[in-house]
Amino acid sequence: MFSSHGTTTAQAVTETADVLAQLRDVGRVLAALPLSPQVKAAGRHDLEAARTALAAPEPDREEIAAAVHRMTETLTRAGAFLLAGRALHEPISAVAGWLGAPGDSIIRLLGN
Numbered sequence: 001m002f003s004s005h006g007t008t009t010a011q012a013v014t015e016t017a018d019v020l021a022q023l024r025d026v027g028r029v030l031a032a033l034p035l036s037p038q039v040k041a042a043g044r045h046d047l048e049a050a051r052t053a054l055a056a057p058e059p060d061r062e063e064i065a066a067a068v069h070r071m072t073e074t075l076t077r078a079g080a081f082l083l084a085g086r087a088l089h090e091p092i093s094a095v096a097g098w099l100g101a102p103g104d105s106i107i108r109l110l111g112n
Contacts, residue, residue, distance in 0.1 A: 016054055019064075019098050022091040023047055023054070026071075029088045030080070039078040046071035050095075065102035068095055072109045081110075 030043045049067035053060050072092055075081060081088055093110055096103030 016059055019054055019095055020051065022094045022098075023050055025091040026088065026095075029084050029091075030075075033080055033083055035078050035080060035083075039074060039080070042074045043071050046074070061099050061102045064095075065099045065106065068092065068099075068103070069106050069109065072106055076109060 053063040096106035
């Protein structure tokens with residue numbers, strides 16, 4: 001049902017453009033999932049916060065990690081990972097890997 005259109009996790013996510021592509025993939029999956037309007041709104045809000053932090057001249061990895069962590073918690077509670085599987089897990093995992101140490105809590109949430 002879902003497919004990844006950005007950089008795959010088999011490829012290194014090294015550039016902010018790669019991270020942005022992964023976040024776009026998450027947004028597409030989020031839009032397609034049968035989740036409540038409140039969960040979708042919260043997810044979109046956190047995605048936008050991550051994109052905004054990523055667009056800064058010096059992206060703040062801590063700020064990006066906080067937004068992606070909040071979104072991951074919300075989506076986990078809503079059962080989104082059960083519905084979307086790898087289509088959601090892979091791009092979030094790739095972003096967490098790019099974040100380095102700030103992404104460790106996201107990796108733990110994902111069970112990697």
